[in-house]
Amino acid sequence: MFSPRGHKKTTIIVTLIQLFVFNGTKGQDFFGNYEEVTSPPPESIGPLPKCGEDDQKGQFKCVPYYNCDPITNTIVNYPEVDGSNIINKKYPTTHQPRCGGLLEVCCQIPNGTVNSFEYVPTINFEFEPKCGIKDKRANETRLGQFPWMVALLEAHTEETKIFCSGSLLSPVVVLTAAHCVQNLKLEQIRVRVGKWNVESKNEEVPYQDKSVSKIVIHEHYLDSTLYNDVALLVLNSSITKRDNVGTMCLSRDVAILDSQNCLVTEWDNKSLQGKNSYTGVLKARQFSLISKKSCQKELRTKLGEEFVLHHSFICTNDGNGTCWGDGGGPLVCPDSAQRYFQIGIVSWSVDCGLPYVYTKVIGFVDWVDLKLRELGYNSISYTL
Structure with missing residues (x-):
């Protein structure tokens, strides 16, 4: 049989009261053993530049994530499709500039100049x-x-x-x-x-x-x-x-x-x-x-x-x-x-x-x- 919805909620409240009352000596602050941690405020940043524009023009472009090598952050190809495994003529940034597609990333263009x-x-x-x-x-x-x-x-x-x-x-x-x-x-x-x-x-x-x-x-x-x-x-x-x-x-x-x-x-x-x-x-x-x-x-x-x-x-x-x-x-x-x-x-x-x-x-x-x-x-x- 399914338990009534209110039964689970009541049990949780009673358990919290017991922990608060019986944890340590009487009158001890329940939260005294915990250290307060405050995260620093996020850095203020302006609008992210679009990929391949301004100082990245001709060096970066938006590509599907699977066409960007995560180690070198450079565009990679499909050897089975484009022949790059046979044809022999063959900077990381502090933030990722925006790309339009949900599954696109900004990737460095290899050797384009x-x-x-x-x-x-x-x-x-x-x-x-x-x-x-x-x-x-x-x-x-x-x-x-x-x-x-x-x-x-x-x-x-x-x-x-x-x-x-x-x-x-x-x-x-x-x-x-x-x-x-x-x-x-x-x-x-x-x-x-x-x-x-x-x-x-x-x-x-x-x-x-x-x-x-x-x-x-x-x-x-x-x-x-x-x-x-x-x-x-x-x-x-x-x-x-x-x-x-x-x-x-x-x-x-x-x-x-x-x-x-x-x-x-x-x-x-x-x-x-x-x-x-x-x-x-x-x-x-x-x-x-x-x-x-x-x-x-x-x-x-x-x-x-x-x-x-x-x-x-x-x-x-x-x-x-x-x-x-x-x-x-x-x-x-x-x-x-x-x-x-x-x-x-x-x-x-x-x-x-x-x-x-x-x-x-x-x-x-x-x-x-x-x-x-x-x-x-x-x-x-x-x-x-």
Whole structure:
């Protein structure tokens, strides 16, 4: 049987009276054996800043709690899904700034950065708005055939040490991969345009070297997976117009392009044979775009069945089983008039013989436009 509700309440009251009366000698304070403890008043704090704003801009962002390592407080990924366990391109705060979602935390973005510099060079207006024009010879390259091609060299050395490539968007702006420049300081980079033969110092039209005044890396670039692997380099002064120098075109519409006759250019990389050097003349190879579904299926043979190809990537065929392409270099495709447009940036691969993965430039044209407008430039040099 259930006890009446009032019975339990009466029993508790009687027990408390007995404890008070019979605890110790008569007249002794029942609470005399207890020490009073008063908690200090809480610290006065103002409104918590939003995650990723003010001094945390570009360093922190809100993510689901399970995507933030509780030890390092940095964003972590799903290796089974994003391939971060295979792809090798790879501060704690006094309070947690607010995030909008109930299950979100403010987490440090690994290796994301934007280096700023106040000086903005003036454009050389000798450049005509004719981008994407190359010599009509096939893959036997010659001086000036790919005038948009840019070599990124280690500065402060007499040797020609090319560590990545890029493409010239305007007389003062180079497009490249974020993974090429993310950990570099401005003074460590030398940009060379108009170069064809790495071993020759006496070409018919001389190359031009420039230093870098500003590095702009995409705000959502992730080093472990190479998501959004795109960056801009602003040169310290404008390139001079010559026969061996020209700009690359960008397009938002891949449908107008011949996706079966795309080209990737590179200098001969001897690091594949254990040497870290580039020799010889600029080379070109033809590739075809493949669908995301096909690319993902082939990559899963190495990355696992749960791997998902991120939307910031596109793929080409395997180039007959050979490793090819300088990091940061352009993947370009022609339109019906044989004018070339850049649709990819060489980003990563898992193994020779599998598809090559590129940053999907078409998805970043608006970002490029925005960053150039912030610098005071327009898009005339890379649009028709």
